[in-house]
Amino acid sequence: MNGNQAKPGDDASRRPLGDLSGMAELRLRAGSRPEELYEAAERLCREASDDGAVASATAVRTTGRVADVLAETRSRDCARFAVDMVGRLLPTGPVGRQEGDRLRRSVAAKLAKEQQLRDLVPLFEELPDDAEDPSADVRACLLGELALIGAGRGRPALDAYAERLRELGHPLAALPGTRFDIEHRFTVRVRGLGSVKTPDQLRSRFPEILPTDSGGAAGHTAGQTPDGTRARAAAEPFTAGGWAREPEVRFFTLPRPLDPDDFNINFVKALPLDCLVGEGMRRGxxxxxxxxxxxVLNTLFAAAYDGGVNGRPQGGAYARLYAWNSLYALLGLPADVPFPEAVGQALDHRWLRFMAFTDWFHHDTADEAFAVLDPTRTRVTVLAATDTDADG
Structure with missing residues (x-):
């Protein structure tokens, strides 16, 4: 062996992180000398900041891979170094910012899942001064992940950190500190219950609403009430998750209250919707x-949490934020309405899932479509999203 080659036991901080290519070696280093991995990552990111976009992208990917391994290695030091890697070291250019968001969310999710709570508490002892600081954001994500698994409440350091985030206006700080019953399906996977791709699957899971001629007649009387801000909020889980196409979000007002029995597929087909263009021209x-x-809320959460087929998984904390933002937009609620009140109002609305055989609904990867009727029965919101690229 050449005397210049690295040997087992060499100081990892002196070796390029790219040389630690095997997961087994990375895990060994993480379990025995995590500080050396941090030092190597610090040097890599510092040098990459001076070497342009390509070097920055490589540094971000490599550092993120190491941070993930540290997050999954149960120890207080590993947790601290993982948070500091994605919170302090990543290059701050465009590549670092975009990929850094994903890495902070990924690392936070792994920490909440793998680490013991007592080893996470010290991460929150120093309160933040800036809500946009990446170091504060990764901790905000971690608080959000802990809320989803019902952990962390009653810990003074965590409660104080959450309160400071609220004072600073961090978006995640507005979320409930505990998981509501309406969120009971978040992150829960049931074997055999994937995306609904066919009408038979839809009928097997949900009660079908029979069409009525009067429903179609009522749909033709609906007038559109465009609202770009509200539409963007409703579409947020899908756009953030990188679904293949821009979702369709439309708002309608009726001249008179709709008979509940007329809120059916004939009513929906009478609305001017892009997702239903050509309906009736295909078999089915x-x-x-x-x-x-x-x-509906679980579908919105999953769209952002899993990301599109070629998209960007957002992690539990931000997926939860985007899902609630979307639900509020579907309900037409201002942001200052308390969450329990929003849940109550959601229960007073009528909700439909629908699908058709058109150029929009491919029955392939994922198609989602909902219609919502408000308690006055005069306002309707439609949200349709597809993860199949029509041009692909």
């Missing part, structure tokens, strides 16, 4: 089924 009929707010 459109169908609408009644659903519930928790089903």
């Amino acid at each position: 009929g459109a169908v609408a089924c009644r659903t519930t707010p928790d089903d």
Whole structure:
């Protein structure tokens, strides 16, 4: 062996992180000398900041891979170094900012899942001064992940940190500190219950609403009420998750209250919707089924949490934020309405899932479409999203 080659036991901080290519070696280093991995990552990111976009992208990917391993290695030091890697070291250029968001969310999720709470508490002893500081954001994500698993409440350091984030206006700080019952399906995977891709699958999971001629007649009387800000909020889980196409979000007002029995597929087909253009020209009929707010909220959460087929998984904390933002937009609620009140109002609305055989609904990867009728029965919101690229 050449005397210049690295040997087992060499100081990892003196070796390029790229040389630690095997996961087994990375895990060994993380378990025995995490500080050396941090020092090597610090040098890599510092040098990359002076070497342009390509070097920065490589540094971000490499540092993120090491931070993930540290986050999954149970120890107080590993938790601290993982947070500091993605909170302090990543290059601050465009590549670092975009990929850094993803890494902070990924690391936070792994920390909440793998680390013991007592080893996470010290991460919150120093309160932040800036809500936009990446170091504060990764901790905000971690608080959000802990809330999803019902951990962390009653710990003074965590409560104080959450309160400071609220004072600073961090977006995640507005979320409930505990998981609501309406969120009971978040992150829960049931075997055999993937995306609904066919009308038969839709009917097997949800009660079908029979069409009526009067429903179609009522749909033709609906007038559109465009609202770009509200539409963007409703679409947020899908746009943040990188779904293949821009979702369709439309708001309608009716001249008179709609008979509840007329809120069906004939009503929806009468609305001027891009997702239903060409309906009836293909084999197979459109169908609408009644659903519930928790089903809709879980779908919104999953769209951002899993990301599109070629998209960007957002992690639990931000997926939860985007799901709630979307639900508030579907309900037409201002942001200052308390979450329990929003849940109550959601229960007073009527919710439909629908699908059809058109150029929009590919019955391939994922198609989601909902219609929402408000308690006055005069306002309707429609949200449709597809993860199939029509041009692909």
